[in-house]
Amino acid sequence: MSTEAATADVDAVDHEQLASLALATYLGLPPRGAKPGIKSNGRLEWTVLAAFALSFPSTDGSKSREYTLISLATGLRCLPYASMPVHGDVLHDQHAEVLSRRAARLWLLHRLEQELASPGGVANALFEPEPSDALDGNQRWRLRSDVRCHLYVSTLPCGAASNRLLEFQRAAQDAAAQKPGASTPDELLGTYLSATTNGLMTSSSRSGAADVVRGRASSTQQPGTSASLRTKPGRPDAPPSICMSCSDKLALWNVPGVGIQGALLSALIAPVHISSVTIADHPLRYIFPPSHPDAEARLGQLKLVLADDCKRALDRAIRGRCSIEVGWSGAVFPDSKEAKLQTSSAEAGPESCVNSIVHIPDPTGKGKGKKAKTENLAAGTKMGAPTKRAAEQPLKPAARSGVCRLSYFAAVIATMQAIGRSVPDAVVYADAKQGCLGGGAKMYRQAKDTVLGPRDTAQQTVDSFLERATRATAINMPAPASDEALHPSADAPPLHGWLRSPAHLAHFDLSGHRTPQA
Numbered sequence: 001m002s003t004e005a006a007t008a009d010v011d012a013v014d015h016e017q018l019a020s021l022a023l024a025t026y027l028g029l030p031p032r033g034a035k036p037g038i039k040s041n042g043r044l045e046w047t048v049l050a051a052f053a054l055s056f057p058s059t060d061g062s063k064s065r066e067y068t069l070i071s072l073a074t075g076l077r078c079l080p081y082a083s084m085p086v087h088g089d090v091l092h093d094q095h096a097e098v099l100s101r102r103a104a105r106l107w108l109l110h111r112l113e114q115e116l117a118s119p120g121g122v123a124n125a126l127f128e129p130e131p132s133d134a135l136d137g138n139q140r141w142r143l144r145s146d147v148r149c150h151l152y153v154s155t156l157p158c159g160a161a162s163n164r165l166l167e168f169q170r171a172a173q174d175a176a177a178q179k180p181g182a183s184t185p186d187e188l189l190g191t192y193l194s195a196t197t198n199g200l201m202t203s204s205s206r207s208g209a210a211d212v213v214r215g216r217a218s219s220t221q222q223p224g225t226s227a228s229l230r231t232k233p234g235r236p237d238a239p240p241s242i243c244m245s246c247s248d249k250l251a252l253w254n255v256p257g258v259g260i261q262g263a264l265l266s267a268l269i270a271p272v273h274i275s276s277v278t279i280a281d282h283p284l285r286y287i288f289p290p291s292h293p294d295a296e297a298r299l300g301q302l303k304l305v306l307a308d309d310c311k312r313a314l315d316r317a318i319r320g321r322c323s324i325e326v327g328w329s330g331a332v333f334p335d336s337k338e339a340k341l342q343t344s345s346a347e348a349g350p351e352s353c354v355n356s357i358v359h360i361p362d363p364t365g366k367g368k369g370k371k372a373k374t375e376n377l378a379a380g381t382k383m384g385a386p387t388k389r390a391a392e393q394p395l396k397p398a399a400r401s402g403v404c405r406l407s408y409f410a411a412v413i414a415t416m417q418a419i420g421r422s423v424p425d426a427v428v429y430a431d432a433k434q435g436c437l438g439g440g441a442k443m444y445r446q447a448k449d450t451v452l453g454p455r456d457t458a459q460q461t462v463d464s465f466l467e468r469a470t471r472a473t474a475i476n477m478p479a480p481a482s483d484e485a486l487h488p489s490a491d492a493p494p495l496h497g498w499l500r501s502p503a504h505l506a507h508f509d510l511s512g513h514r515t516p517q518a
Helices: 003-011 015-027 096-117 160-176 185-194 246-253 282-286 295-318 337-341 405-418 429-436 439-452 455-469
Strands: 049-057 065-074 127-129 141-143 148-153 212-214 229-231 274-280 325-329 355-360 373-378
Touching: 015 049, 015 065, 015 148, 015 274, 015 325, 049 096, 065 096, 096 127, 096 148, 096 246, 096 355, 096 405, 160 185, 160 246, 160 282, 160 295, 185 295, 212 455, 229 246, 246 274, 246 295, 246 439, 274 295, 282 295, 282 337, 295 325, 405 429, 429 439
Parallel strands: 148 274, 212 229, 274 325
Antiparallel strands: 049 065, 049 148, 065 355, 127 141, 355 373
């Protein structure tokens, strides 16, 4: 075998193994809690599952790579802008991909602390010192060069990555209802295949977005065009949020210098980027069911179209340079919408589950899961915990998720103190994100600003979006007030128009009490 072939074999992603690892972990969690069940009206609940995993070369040679799960989460809800927490104590975005990323950050933090506390005592160390010492003189670590980060999702992420899937699903529904004049899935697939080069969709000359679109409004895109940035939730009649879609967030995390680790952890860890995304193909099998002529061939073509569209959506912030591999798994997530459709009556279809699960495996990889942590969440807090509070007071610790801003902030500070890193007195979350904990956080913010644009217009952008969103209906989305939003200049940042959380939401201390803005 040539050196090139051997390298390709070692780096090959086993999408089925990643899916199997995520599903086995999910099925091993307690059946009660925040898992989908049956609502009081008798309807079945469904959700979305996401999980992060790391892979590294096999130590025994039995296979090319070994995989270890580092986080898992379910969910598809978010808080409206009016309910955004000012104490950092409530999770405002409970989509599975976002929660799983938050959990992965905490796993990486604890794993690094464990490796530094027990040099040589942790089997298969994942971190190594970063060679550069230019970050304010503070040491930083990075994942070994042969370690890869992977994401599994039970369906295409909401936003730009799933626009065409929604089109095909609507076409399948129209065909089943024999809607006059509607395109069939075959016709729609033919349209996209005719616009391809070598079987793959061509990308537009400009990445990024001209404007922020609310939810799924105007989701249809012409072949080869770039998609708009989108917010959650999908229903235009729901209170507006400024949570960007999972597709947009994945595109941001994929930018060099950004990564999934976030600003705070960047003080200790170099950027961690996603090398592959594994998607369950079960949602696609309702578009070309087994009864359809040549179903498997058509399904294969559909996978090519949707995978390429997903890849372009996730890579669009890096100007067309592809870096994420998108692959499919045939494993069925039993709590998906499609799985529940199989057992639901036509009159009472499944409904989305309002709760979420966050699971963080034992970061040491030992102890038979004794240090693993699982949380059941509802409306951004721990399910069943009392959420009453006095005015201007944060939630009590028992009600807060371990991955909310406040809890994570405290965890990062605790780790820095445990490894002997100095921490400013009375540190404030906003200052930590801006880099007071180390130069790595400053570099992260600079990389993020490069693709999002300057922060000085953040509040104005949010206010403009909310003003338009309040006038929106299910069939009408008012256009932006300015031509600049519709037609940004060629040198505009790739993710022009991104909605950033207002600065006042980050001004709290380690106790969650609000502090004055500088």
